[in-house]
Amino acid sequence: MTESVPSHETSVRVRYAETDAMQVVYHANYFVWFEVGRCDLLRSLGQTYRTIEAAGLMLPVIEAQCDYRRSARYDDELTIHTSGKLLSSARIRFDYEVRRAKDTVVAIGRTVHAAVNRDGRPVRLPAAVREIFG
Amino acid sequence: MTESVPSHETSVRVRYAETDAMQVVYHANYFVWFEVGRCDLLRSLGQTYRTIEAAGLMLPVIEAQCDYRRSARYDDELTIHTSGKLLSSARIRFDYEVRRAKDTVVAIGRTVHAAVNRDGRPVRLPAAVREIFG
Amino acid sequence: MTESVPSHETSVRVRYAETDAMQVVYHANYFVWFEVGRCDLLRSLGQTYRTIEAAGLMLPVIEAQCDYRRSARYDDELTIHTSGKLLSSARIRFDYEVRRAKDTVVAIGRTVHAAVNRDGRPVRLPAAVREIFG
Amino acid sequence: MTESVPSHETSVRVRYAETDAMQVVYHANYFVWFEVGRCDLLRSLGQTYRTIEAAGLMLPVIEAQCDYRRSARYDDELTIHTSGKLLSSARIRFDYEVRRAKDTVVAIGRTVHAAVNRDGRPVRLPAAVREIFG
Numbered sequence: 001m002t003e004s005v006p007s008h009e010t011s012v013r014v015r016y017a018e019t020d021a022m023q024v025v026y027h028a029n030y031f032v033w034f035e036v037g038r039c040d041l042l043r044s045l046g047q048t049y050r051t052i053e054a055a056g057l058m059l060p061v062i063e064a065q066c067d068y069r070r071s072a073r074y075d076d077e078l079t080i081h082t083s084g085k086l087l088s089s090a091r092i093r094f095d096y097e098v099r100r101a102k103d104t105v106v107a108i109g110r111t112v113h114a115a116v117n118r119d120g121r122p123v124r125l126p127a128a129v130r131e132i133f134g
Numbered sequence: 135m136t137e138s139v140p141s142h143e144t145s146v147r148v149r150y151a152e153t154d155a156m157q158v159v160y161h162a163n164y165f166v167w168f169e170v171g172r173c174d175l176l177r178s179l180g181q182t183y184r185t186i187e188a189a190g191l192m193l194p195v196i197e198a199q200c201d202y203r204r205s206a207r208y209d210d211e212l213t214i215h216t217s218g219k220l221l222s223s224a225r226i227r228f229d230y231e232v233r234r235a236k237d238t239v240v241a242i243g244r245t246v247h248a249a250v251n252r253d254g255r256p257v258r259l260p261a262a263v264r265e266i267f268g
Numbered sequence: 269m270t271e272s273v274p275s276h277e278t279s280v281r282v283r284y285a286e287t288d289a290m291q292v293v294y295h296a297n298y299f300v301w302f303e304v305g306r307c308d309l310l311r312s313l314g315q316t317y318r319t320i321e322a323a324g325l326m327l328p329v330i331e332a333q334c335d336y337r338r339s340a341r342y343d344d345e346l347t348i349h350t351s352g353k354l355l356s357s358a359r360i361r362f363d364y365e366v367r368r369a370k371d372t373v374v375a376i377g378r379t380v381h382a383a384v385n386r387d388g389r390p391v392r393l394p395a396a397v398r399e400i401f402g
Numbered sequence: 403m404t405e406s407v408p409s410h411e412t413s414v415r416v417r418y419a420e421t422d423a424m425q426v427v428y429h430a431n432y433f434v435w436f437e438v439g440r441c442d443l444l445r446s447l448g449q450t451y452r453t454i455e456a457a458g459l460m461l462p463v464i465e466a467q468c469d470y471r472r473s474a475r476y477d478d479e480l481t482i483h484t485s486g487k488l489l490s491s492a493r494i495r496f497d498y499e500v501r502r503a504k505d506t507v508v509a510i511g512r513t514v515h516a517a518v519n520r521d522g523r524p525v526r527l528p529a530a531v532r533e534i535f536g
Contacts, residue, residue: 016441016451017294017434021287021342027195027245028285031162032419039418039477049418049475053155061161065199071254074289075452076439077221111161120205150307150317151300151428153420155476162419166285173343175286181286185342208423209307209318289455296465299430308478321423329429338521358500379429388473 006132008041014076024071030098030099030107031064036095037082038111043077045132050124059092059113059125074098076105086133090115139147140266141217142175148210156204164232164241165198172228172245181265186260193226193247193259200243210234220267224249224260274400275351276309282344287294292339298366298375299332305350307377313400314393320394327360327381336379344368354401357392358362409485410443414506416478432500432509433466433473439484440496440513447534456527461494461515461527468511477501488535491526493515 012033020026052059054062072078081097091114115125124130132134146167154160173183186193206212217229225248232241249259258264282299288294292364307317320327349365358386361381383393392398414435420426441451454461474480483499493516500509517527526532 016288016437017296017432019289021289021291022192023289023291024194024394026285028165029164029197032164035162035418048477053476058156060156060158060202060205060426062202063200064161064202066197068194068196068198071194074455075450081251149300150303150422151430151467153423154418155423155425157425160419166283169284183342187342208321209316290460290462292462295466296430296433299433326424328424328426328470328473330470331468332429332470334465336462336464337467339462 001045005083005085006041006045007081008037008044010034010040010065010080010082012080014072014074014077015076018072024073027068030066030068030109031111033078033080033098034094034096034109037080037096038084039080039083039091041084041094047128047132053127056118057123058116059116060116061111062114063112064109066107068107070100070104070106072098072100072106077108078106083099084124084133087112089130090122091112092129093124093134095109138178140175141215142171143176144171144174144214144216146170148206148208148212150158150208153208154264158207158243160164161202164200164202164243167212167214167232168216168230168243168245169228171214174219174254175216175218175228176198181262181266186263190252191242191257191261192250192252194222195245196248197246198243203239204234204238204240206232206234206240212240218265218267220259221246223264224256226259226263232267233238271383271385273351273353274309275314276305276312278303278305278308278348278350279374280346280348282340282346284342287342292341295334298334299379301348301357302350302362302364302377303378304363305348305364305377307350308370309350309352309362312360315396315400317352320397323394325394326384328384329379331357331380332377335360336374336375336388338368338374340366340368346374352401354393354398355380357398358390359399360393360401403486407487408443409483410439410446412439412442412482412484414438414480414482416474416476416480418476421476426475429468429470432468432511433513435476435480435482435500436496436498436511436513439482440500443484443486446529449530449534453471454531457524457528458520459525459528460518460520462518463513465514465528466511466517468509470509472502472506474500474502474508480508486535488527488532489514494522494527494535495530513536
């Protein structure tokens with residue numbers, strides 16, 4: 001994958017709590033891993049979502065999507081490849097690929113986030129975030 | 135909304151467990167409510183997902199998507215309007231609209247499910263399900 | 269059960285999201301149902317946890333305990349019997365019994381809560397709560 | 403802490419999904435971290451819960467308890483110190499201490515587990531587990 005957008009890989013191990021009676025990971029939990037992936041991407045770039053919030057900004061998810069290709073099971077070690085791209089000065093999109101071992105793609109997803117202030121009003125993304133992902 | 139597809143409305147009250155530090159519902163939890171909505175839709179049509187699984191069939195989610203329009207908060211009473219539509223003899227799609235009070239749309243989503251047997255192999259949906267949603 | 273303490277019964281249906289790979293409910297989820305039980309108990313007595321928080325008070329859990337007697341499975345309808353009792357002017361204890369059908373006890377638990385203000389400092393429980401559970 | 407029982411330390415970083423509207427970790431999620439702690443303890447001793455289950459044995463939680471001393475917040479790095487001790491040939495107890503930084507104790511808990519076979523009948527713990535924790 002050749003890409004010029006900022007990206008990062010992070011690992012998660014499937015918790016028993018994340019499985020369901022089909023004995024695979026419950027589908028909603030992938031969105032939690034996406035959260036782990038994008039927060040680690042931000043951290044790898046010198047930002048943290050914690051400090052963004054401490055500065056009065058929030059980045060709620062306004063769209064989320066996931067294609068499930070394979071099942072993941074308890075104790076599996078998964079890699080989440082996350083990349084980010086500015087959609088506008090106030091919106092950012094993250095793309096995720098969840099893999100088991102090196103090359104089995106388990107799921108592919110995306111989330112779109114809008115920057116809002118504490119009153120929920122749309123605002124510009126922090127300058128540092130706009131520079132990184134612009 | 136005029137529609138000829140089978141549909142159903144179900145209610146959920148937001149649990150504290152479902153909120154996050156933004157003091158709104160964590161986005162992944164909408165997919166759990168979608169599960170509640172489609173299982174209640176099946177039940178309203180004389181089927182239950184429990185009996186479908188007991189007969190050896192599973193309907194894993196192969197795609198999930200949600201647009202978030204408004205925040206939902208702790209203790210909010212929400213209505214989930216769910217409708218279903220056959221995509222093929224082996225795939226079914228459900229559409230969801232989450233509303234607060236009568237007319238505030240909180241979120242709109244969809245899930246696509248494939249019928250598989252206990253070995254994970256694709257199979258036809260149960261005849262009863264195909265008749266209802268076909 | 270003869271009791272003079274305020275109590276209430278509430279129903280939950282097991283969500284697929286709440287099950288795990290053992291094909292029973294994941295144990296941590298009982299604490300979420302306990303939350304549903306105590307909030308419904310408060311509501312049945314004319315209070316809501318939402319209004320308690322809106323008044324600047326929070327009731328974080330300072331102890332939680334559960335004995336698991338039987339498994340609960342997907343789609344089971346469970347009854348949560350909740351009762352509450354003041355431990356001091358600043359602490360309250362809730363007891364829970366989760367049953368399936370009329371008489372199968374699935375789990376028995378308790379939580380203890382301390383009243384704190386927005387700064388996390390201990391304060392007295394609201395007068396209405398102290399009167400009800402005293 | 404001088405102890406002769408097998409023990410292990412594992413780290414978790416608080417996910418946004420694990421917080422609630424009080425802007426701290428929702429109490430039930432500590433039991434999920436306890437699961438992470440005891441599975442890592444088993445792994446550190448050459449066992450995995452995955453292989454125990456693959457051999458036909460399960461270790462459901464029959465009791466769970468937690469004392470909450472401090473709040474944990476989004477993005478906090480926590481250490482879970484887990485130790486295990488055989489209660490009988492069929493039961494095992496794990497104790498947990500969750501700390502932030504080196505010395506702030508956030509929570510202290512325990513879980514008790516019974517060994518059962520796939521039919522849910524009580525059986526002896528695997529010999530390797532009995533030897534390690536006996």
